[in-house]
Amino acid sequence: MYKVSLENVRKAASHLESVVLETPLIINETQSRKYSSSIFFKREDLQQVRSYKIRGAYNKISSLQDDELKNGVVCASAGNHAQGVAFSCSKLKIKGLIFMPTPTPKQKIEQVKMFGGKFVEVILTGDTFDDASQEARSYCEQNHLPFIHPFDDKKVIEGQATIALEILEQTKVGIDVLFLPVGGGGVASGISSVFKALSPQTKIIGVEPLGAPSMSYSIKKGINTELSEVDKFVDGASVKKVGHLNFELCQKYLDEMVTVHEGKICQTILDMYNKDAIVVEPAGAMTVAVLDQYRNEIAGKNVVCLLSGSNNDITRTEEIKERALLYAGVKHYFVVRFPQRAGALRDFIDKVLGPSDDITHFEYSKKQSRTNAPAVVGIELGKSSGLNPLINRMKAFKFYGEYLNDKPDLFQFLV
Numbered sequence: 323m324y325k326v327s328l329e330n331v332r333k334a335a336s337h338l339e340s341v342v343l344e345t346p347l348i349i350n351e352t353q354s355r356k357y358s359s360s361i362f363f364k365r366e367d368l369q370q371v372r373s374y375k376i377r378g379a380y381n382k383i384s385s386l387q388d389d390e391l392k393n394g395v396v397c398a399s400a401g402n403h404a405q406g407v408a409f410s411c412s413k414l415k416i417k418g419l420i421f422m423p424t425p426t427p428k429q430k431i432e433q434v435k436m437f438g439g440k441f442v443e444v445i446l447t448g449d450t451f452d453d454a455s456q457e458a459r460s461y462c463e464q465n466h467l468p469f470i471h472p473f474d475d476k477k478v479i480e481g482q483a484t485i486a487l488e489i490l491e492q493t494k495v496g497i498d499v500l501f502l503p504v505g506g507g508g509v510a511s512g513i514s515s516v517f518k519a520l521s522p523q524t525k526i527i528g529v530e531p532l533g534a535p536s537m538s539y540s541i542k543k544g545i546n547t548e549l550s551e552v553d554k555f556v557d558g559a560s561v562k563k564v565g566h567l568n569f570e571l572c573q574k575y576l577d578e579m580v581t582v583h584e585g586k587i588c589q590t591i592l593d594m595y596n597k598d599a600i601v602v603e604p605a606g607a608m609t610v611a612v613l614d615q616y617r618n619e620i621a622g623k624n625v626v627c628l629l630s631g632s633n634n635d636i637t638r639t640e641e642i643k644e645r646a647l648l649y650a651g652v653k654h655y656f657v658v659r660f661p662q663r664a665g666a667l668r669d670f671i672d673k674v675l676g677p678s679d680d681i682t683h684f685e686y687s688k689k690q691s692r693t694n695a696p697a698v699v700g701i702e703l704g705k706s707s708g709l710n711p712l713i714n715r716m717k718a719f720k721f722y723g724e725y726l727n728d729k730p731d732l733f734q735f736l737v
Contacts, residue, residue: 323574324476324567326483326515334381334477335484341380341413342484343369347492347626352597353610357617362626364489367606371405371437373558373631374485374509375472379406381481382470383414391416396467398422398458400451400557401430402605402631403472408438418442419467421458423450425554427635450554451506452562473508474565483512489626490520497524498623499616501609503630504528504537504579505559507568513628514575527616528572528579529608531556531587537564537572538579555584555645558605558631582612585649588642591634603634604642648727651706655683657723658716659694674715678704696723 345365353361366374383395394417397407404420411418418438422431424446434444447457451472462469471478489497500517502510514526530538533553540547540563548563564572572579587604590611594600602610609627613620647653660666675681683700703709716722 323570326479326512326571328516328519330480331483331487331512331516334377334480335487337384338377338380338481338484342376344488345369347489350598353613353627357613357625358621360495360624361613361620362493362624363600363610364485364626364628366485367600367602367629367632371402371409371433372633373402373405373606374482374628375399375402375406375631376409377406377484378472378475378478378481378508378512379403379470380410380413381484382475382477383407383410383416385477386468390468393465393467394418395470396421396458396462397470397472398451398455399472400454400560401426401434401633402558403470404434404444405430405437405633407470408434408442411441412437412439416441419445419458419461421445421447421454421461423448423454423554423557425449426557427633427638429635429637430633433633450552450560450562471565473506473511474567475508476567478508479512479515479567479571481512482509483516485509485628486513486516486520489513490516493624493626495624497521497626499525499527499620499625501527501529501612501625501627502576503559503605503608503628504530504564504572505534505605506561507537507564507572509628509630510537510576511565511568511571515571518575525577526575527612528576529612530579530581531559531604531608532581532583534560534562535579535581536561537569538581540564540569541573541576541579553584556587556604556608558603558633559608580612580615582608582615583649585645586614587611588646589649591642592646600629601632601634602629603631606631606634647702651709652703653682653700654703654709654712655698655700655726656716657696657726658699658721659696659723660721662695669719670721673719674712674721675701676704676708676712679708679712698726 396419398421546569554560590607680702685698
C-alpha cells in the first residue's frame with residue numbers, strides 16, 4: 323500500500339512556494355457562535371485559481387521529465403483541476419488538452435481558458451467527470467501523452483497534502499476535529515495522511531454530497547466500488563468511483579465518512595454569502611453544511627473546515643435558492659384543479675393560501691374537462707409547518723389535484 327511520505331510533502335511545499343498562496347486559516351465568528359466552539363476556515367477558495375487544485379496539478383506536471391512534456395499533457399476535470407492544470411501549463415509554457423464534462427458551469431470553462439491562454443484547449447464531452455476521464459485516457463493512449471489525474475496520483479496527493487502542513491503551522495491551538503471535502507479523494511487522502519502522522523489526536527471526518535456517496539459506499543463495502551449513477555449538482559465532488567490510492571488512504575486514515583444533503587449545501591452557500599460575504603461553490607460549502615450533524619460533538623472544541631473552492635457560476639443562483647427552499651420545506655409544487663368559473667383563482671388566493679404564503683410558479687395546462695382546468699402551481703410557505711393545513715384547505719375547497727415534490731420524474735422539470 324502506498325504511504326504518503328512527509329519528506330515528499332515537504333519537498334512539494336518548497337517546490338510550490340513561488341506558485342501557490344499560503345491561504346489563511348481564519349476563525350469564523352458566525353459559525354463559532356452558532357456551535358459554541360472555535361470554527362476555523364482554511365480558505366483555499368482564495369487561491370489564484372480559486373481552489374486547492376493548483377497544488378496537486380503543478381506538483382505533478384513539474385515533476386515530469388522534458389521528454390514527457392514535449393508534446394503536452396492531458397487531463398479530465400469538472401472544473402477546478404482543469405484550472406490548476408491550465409495555470410500550470412501557462413506557467414511552465416507547455417501545451418495542455420483539457421477534457422471537461424458537458425454540464426460544467428460556463429464560468430469554470432471560461433476560467434480554464436483564461437488561466438491557460440494560448441497553451442490550453444478545452445474539449446467538452448460526456449455527462450460526468452467519469453465520462454470525460456474515459457475520453458481523455460483514450461486520447462492519451464492513442465497519442466502517447468501523460469495523463470494528469472485529478473486525484474489518483476502520488477504527486478497530486480502530495481501536492482494537496484501541503485495544505486495540512488500549512489494548517490498545522492498556522493494554528494496556535496490543538497485541532498480537535500477536521501472536516502474535509504471528498505470527491506475523488508485526493509485532498510482528503512493527502513491531508514489525512516499528514517495529520518495522522520503529525521496530529522494523531524485530531525478526528526478527521528470526510529464529507530460527501532448525499533447524491534454522490536462514492537467514498538462512503540466504498541468504505542462501507544470494504545472495496546472501491548463504482549456507483550451506477552450520481553447527482554451531478556455538486557459538480558466538484560460528483561464522482562462515480564474514487565481513486566484507488568485515495569480509497570486505501572481514506573479507508574485507513576479517515577475516522578468517519580458522512581454525507582450532506584444538496585439542499586443543506588445550498589442553504590449554506592446562501593448563508594455564508596449573506597452573513598460573511600464568503601463565496602463558495604457547492605463542493606466548497608460541504609464541510610460547513612455538515613456542522614449541524616455534529617453540533618453536540620464539536621461544542622467547546624477547535625474545529626477546522628476546509629473551504630475547497632469558490633468557482634461558483636452566478637447563473638446557478640436561482641437553482642441554489644430553489645434547492646435551499648425545498649430543503650427547508652417551504653417550497654412546494656402542486657397540480658391544482660381550478661373550477662371553470664369566474665372567480666376561481668380569487669377564491670384560491672383568499673380561501674386556500676395562508677396569509678404569508680406566496681405563489682411563485684403558475685402554469686396552466688390544457689383544459690381536460692368542462693368543469694376543471696389543472697395548473698402546476700409553486701407555493702412558498704411562510705412556515706414549513708403550513709404544508710398540511712394548506713393541503714387540507716385545498717381539499718376542503720376542491721382545488722387539490724396532486725402533490726409533486728415527491729414525484730421526481732415530474733419534479734425534475736420544475737426545478
